[in-house]
Amino acid sequence: MIFPDKNVLVNEVDTLVRKYGNGRESLLPILQDIQRKFGFISDFAMQEVAHQLNIHPVEVYGVVTFYSFLSTEPKGKYVIRLCKTISCELAGKDAVANTLERELNLKFGETSMDRKFTLEYCHCIGMCDQGPAMLINESVYTKLTPSKVIEIIESLK
């Protein structure tokens, strides 16, 4: 696993604090940008953010662990989130879930050794009329079938 260099992180947090401000209300936008750039929020990153916003690191930890899109563990380059809400389930989510596990050789909740893919479930992503649906990072994929999933995974490999 490659952890971002501490200096890089300090500079990044510095830039983000200048961009969003050092008030408490800037905490989420700062954490979201760190998550997007590094794929997770390390202990060091949380301490650095806390230091620069002048709050206790536990406050930052509390926020990071509350939100499911923020993580303290490294995530893959592609985070795949399959919707498991009832409409997508009715539309054939199980077959899509099996295909994803098989093709990625991952179970739900796991990240691949090369940190390329993370496979997760998520709740309703508002594509209920076009299910089964999933998000890959910030892009949405709808009306999934096993063969469509294979095509998408191959294009990312």
Added chain:
Amino acid sequence: MPIINDTLFFDEKAHGEALERALMMSPQEVVMEIRESGLRGRGGAGFPTGTKWMLALSAKADKKFVVCNADEGEPGTFKDRVLLSEYTKLVLEGMVIGGYAIQAQKGFIYLRGEYAYLLEHLNTFLERMRKENRLGDNILGTSFSFDIEIRLGSGAYVCGEETALIESLEGHRGEARNRPPFPVNTGYLGYPTIVNNVETFACAYIVMSKGAQWFAKYGTEKSKGMKLISVSGDCKKPGVYEVPFGITVKELLELVQADRTKAVQIGGASGICIPMSEINRNISFEDIPTGGSVIIFNEDRSMLKVLRNFMEFFVEESCGQCTPCRVGNKKLLEGVEMLEKGECSHRYLNELIELGKTMQIASKCGLGQSSPNPFISIVTNFKDEIMSNSIRGNNGR
């Protein structure tokens, strides 16, 4: 009842010049117009929008805020996504009208993280509004200045609750606050704040463009106007429908071409599940209120499986702050597991229903207060099917 002759949202020609009209009136007049229209909050709770705006207008503070709740997380709802992507003007200018009405300086769109792909489109639109002087300093040559900033959520359903949303905007865990005080007095950073659903702002735009009287022609006595309904599940034509309040479930099922229907879940995971014997009930604040989610189940579906899906959702999305919700949802999910194994006695099932009723009263926020709804309505309305799983054992508690 005729279904759709006029449409409010889907007919672009009907949109008119709402912002121009609002800015020529006084803030009090705008609020009165909204009150007269009878517009009620479209997120599902149905609080009168005019009253909310009036309270915020009369609150004395040097700063006020407008928040557009675009944290559309209720399972089965996607109408706000359609409004934000295709009818952007109605929503954003509706926010400006709201800002003018309560004399706010700043607005936030709290956009759920799952909709991050809409960010570019929304920012482009905001930029265009600034260039056209419909946002920013001295809007359309008046003394009113207002700007809008987009904030992203990070995957927490509870942040759709208005006080949890404000906590999140302030950089905290999305844990609901006690109410009162309400956000109209003590909102974002302690300042008066109105939090309205995406569709409510779009409706406010239409009220200002067409007038309160015109808007109030539609719907029922206590539910004025049209409602966007997101339909999914077992039907031929899923999608977003604009229907007048008061439409019966039966009429809606015909509209979306559903057949062999067994049950209809109205209001998403936190809504209620009705059997076919009740399809003459109607969608309105008087009968079945909803934020707009309708999920249809046909005769092949297992209601226990549906219920398990909803209960797993609430166990994962409960913020854990108050005991009735944190523990209650777990006990209900365990109850579903016992039902699946045929180990839940009739007596214990009744105890669980009582537990659900306690959660409705004792939970701190809307999540916990509404999370027992599907449990209670499914086990009540489909008791024969649910208990037939129990035939094997019936040696539960």
